[in-house]
Amino acid sequence: MQTQEDYLAGLLEHGLLFSTGVDGLFGRSALFEATVDGLNALVTKHGDGFNAESVTYPPSMSRVDFEKSGYLKSFPGLAGSIHSFAGDDRAHRDLLADLEAKRDWSGRQKITDVVLTPAACYPLYPLAASRGQMPKEGLCFSLCSWCFRHEPSRDPARMQAFRQREYVRMGTAEQVVAFRASCIERGEAIVQLLELPYHLDVANDPFFGRAGKMMANNQRDQKLKFEMLIPITSDEHPTACLSFNYHQDHFGLAWGIKTADGEVAHTACVGFGMERITLALFRHHGFELANWPAGVRQALAL
């Protein structure tokens, strides 16, 4: 098995990723992007029966909505808030003097109304809530968004900026649990088409601090999160490339999302780590597209 450093070096040498000098932040080549596009289309094809409404959000979201979501309670260190300069000519001269002297200029920035999107579905819940009571069959949405997580790493499969494709289901507990089961089946079908080794496991989010350990245990005990793991830079520690999450009534309560019967809605989502799956393809089928199995190229229209 290649190490993180070897695999990263291979990706850079073959011109699939471009270094920016910051760990976890890369430019992508045309082939890398064509693979992401092919994967996106394949996911759409396999989501056919969901009748999902497609909504596209920018990589940033409302700070007020973000504060309300509870993300800072669970993952404070991963979040990114956006700050801007709001001073006059004199303050600008001071800012430039800081830059010139290589001093810290961050104190001259003020927090804005915008934060970076931590997971594709976060901006969606307030939209769903704003539409009022949902139809009897519930709701399903399709999203693809750039997400940000502040976790600089040498592992190319742990990027700070990456794309997450999601389907999000809202409705009764029965509806969303059935949806999640169907997503696991479809996810397995996709990964099999891509001829990638995988296994499915119960998982937990990386909740912060001592209180977070309890939340993680609870999440595992209740099997709220499953992950499809594929070895990329380690056989021992394979990478979560797809995740299947049952949020119970967490977002329904936070946003007041209501089912047709006026009950608090339950929600579930499936998330595809687009960069991670793409990296798994280059890891298992090689850096040269010409050497990939014919079936995989066909599945991705490559």
Next chain:
Amino acid sequence: MQTQEDYLAGLLEHGLLFSTGVDGLFGRSALFEATVDGLNALVTKHGDGFNAESVTYPPSMSRVDFEKSGYLKSFPGLAGSIHSFAGDDRAHRDLLADLEAKRDWSGRQKITDVVLTPAACYPLYPLAASRGQMPKEGLCFSLCSWCFRHEPSRDPARMQAFRQREYVRMGTAEQVVAFRASCIERGEAIVQLLELPYHLDVANDPFFGRAGKMMANNQRDQKLKFEMLIPITSDEHPTACLSFNYHQDHFGLAWGIKTADGEVAHTACVGFGMERITLALFRHHGFELANWPAGVRQALAL
């Protein structure tokens, strides 16, 4: 002519954009995105002869590279820096107490190594420089990136988060000036295919402060920037939807980019405001795709 508020209300009512509660930050519908995709493909088709290398960057870039670019000198108020929490359990409790009490929690965030990309081409220059002296014919790149500018506005055509498609040319002054002229021709051909009213004009960037006025005048006098203006929310103040920029040796000097002869490279770029052109299409052809001219739908494969 519709006012900004009328046009925004129409976009929201017809479900083309979704409000996030923050000015200049919107969700996009499937039709809006299909239009952006069609436009992107149309731009690619018209860039055929450029032999451009396609590179895709995330919505964020290296802070060190950003500091070096000079952006904070010219547009400090538009920039967005990304800040994260780096504290322990106790600091986390304080953060949550701030949130609970609706106090300002921004002081608990520390600046990271990452800032938001202000224009699609900013992360590209260090990549080009890292490749060393360029071939005789120079270089051409194709980019499409989410950009951020902190300028909250009620004008839907002035978003904080938007996509910019760019072609960037690097080489001798003659090469990049000829490229820019060719981009203006191609840009006109695209906008004519889309049956949008437009005019071309000399322009200047919104440089900051008193010193910025001189820079703006200089930019206009030397005709370094042209814009293709299309009325969207005002006939009097049409919106810059495409821009054609000759940077002279600004980026070449900043990054040490060299031509085949070892001279400092000149650079030029054309930028397509993907959301702005899309908004212009809905403004001039109506909110209902069925009513659009057949030629426009055909050009966009809609």
